[in-house]
Amino acid sequence: MKTFKLKELGEFKNGLNFNQDDYGVGYPIINVKQLYKSRFASIENLHELKLDFKNNIDGYFIKKNDLLFVRGSMVPSGAGQAVMVNDFLPGTVFSGFIIRFRTTNFSKIIPLFLNYLLRSPLCREKFVRIASGSVHSNMTQDILGNFEVELPDLETQKQILSVLDSIDSKIEIIEKNNFILEKIIQSIYKSWFIDFDGQTEFVDSELGPIPKGWTSSKLGDILSLLRDGSHNPPLRVEKGISFITGGTLNFVIEYDKATYITDEDYHKIQRNYQLQENDLMLSTVGTLGNVAIVRATDLPLSHQRSAAMLRVNEKANFVFLYCLIKSPGFKLFLDTHQTRTAQPSIFLGTLSSFAFVLPSTKLLDSFFRLGFPLIKKMQDNCSSILILEKIRDSLLPKLMSGEIQVKV
Known part of the structure; x- marks a missing residue:
């Protein structure tokens, strides 16, 4: 296990700012409400920005395996909520209420594993502690960049993912x-x-x-x-x-x-x-x-x-x-x-x-x-x-510590 700051694993970018008049037909946009349904960002019923949107839109497109963080929450329990981009429509962008994280250090982290880790009770509790005492629990690139995670080697990450992904696949079927x-x-x-x-x-x-x-x-x-x-x-x-x-x-x-x-x-x-x-x-x-x-x-x-x-x-x-x-x-x-x-x-x-x-x-x-x-x-x-989610969340720390071994 080695400790890394998120800024050592990838790069951050704040989303697009826009107003009601910018809505139209053009670029599908992921907003905060698409980040709470599952491990992957929802792409159902997305609003769209006009093709002639006044601001430069280059650099705001999402890619598969991007992680999206909630930038602000009215309650500490929502602080640092993250999901991964999986399926998405071409030309999809993300709103200013979201911070995008894009993995660059693939020798240290598998993006899907990082998604599981950041969504686990262990990391969620850390985010809540960071946000406690704030009227509006804001996350910034600086706070997220200095957030530390402990990582096993890539092979162990793959083994753990084989278990967690199987459980989540069952959840998604249900x-x-x-x-x-x-x-x-x-x-x-x-x-x-x-x-x-x-x-x-x-x-x-x-x-x-x-x-x-x-x-x-x-x-x-x-x-x-x-x-x-x-x-x-x-x-x-x-x-x-x-x-x-x-x-x-x-x-x-x-x-x-x-x-x-x-x-x-x-x-x-x-x-x-x-x-x-x-x-x-x-x-x-x-x-x-x-x-x-x-x-x-x-x-x-x-x-x-x-x-x-x-x-x-x-x-x-x-x-x-x-x-x-x-x-x-x-x-x-x-x-x-x-x-x-x-x-x-x-x-x-x-x-x-x-x-x-x-x-x-x-x-x-x-x-x-x-x-x-x-x-x-x-x-x-x-x-x-609910039972499967509890099993999944309880397994992650045991799999990372080696208390439970995965044979593949």
Whole structure:
């Protein structure tokens, strides 16, 4: 094992600065939100800069095996987040909120190994310590360049990669499976409840023609409880009851982004109600519309103001509610009714006014019987992913120290 500073292994470059008027058709641009989904930068739904972008764009194109660092984070836990460039569209560039690292010293490091190392709990903890105490956890080329990593020889790196890459490949297969399941359930929802496929008799309503026997409703009509979280965040502790934000919601709750509070504070915050299995959590501050379904294994659970709890009543079911909240119509509602402040948000009263067509009880029951197994399978897949991620993260230090040997 030898210690190196990152500036001894490659070179850094800050990304492009631009404004809203520079968007158009031309250069796909990777932004911060593309750096949090997996080990590789996401290339889905990228914004683009105009081909006649006013600034010199040479030198800002990405290449395979580049590492991209988050330049600034509102919380220390996001400091130094890094992913690798794998697949990408020709002419893709990166934004000014990102610092690019390009490996030059291939005799000392394999880029994919460095990606794993920088994303491991060991390095993540170091980045958080560096960022602690700062109002806005900024990373600079100087800070990253002087960041030290311990490296085994290239052969050992290859052996370790054979194990870690195998685990991540399994994770990515499960994630693709979940993507397909999500597409299936949303396609059925659209067919039945938006396109009204199979319906032959219609009546007029305030929402236009709707199937006979259905009703024009509002979100508040099908909820028995709609609550936001604590407006006065209590003191955080190292271990305790999870205290989640809207940023932790991604079908399931991502606990690596959560903080913790004491049992005493939990009972103060949740004294009037407690979260239950199959409640829905919705992000209402910041990135609006993130959704998660509460599982039995999540409980007990508490939440901050940026996450609202939705509990369905006897008029519907949580599977229908989940698809309703994921529908394009609801996303458009959030976009047009959010407050235009530094932190976009939506009031719970406004949220409960969202209008939609409530189908017959018989059709709702049929949809639940069809959709519940899909939701359950997606939840089980998420649990499998969590287990594999824990195995992967625990293996890296043991493989590097030689505690576990790889035979190839």
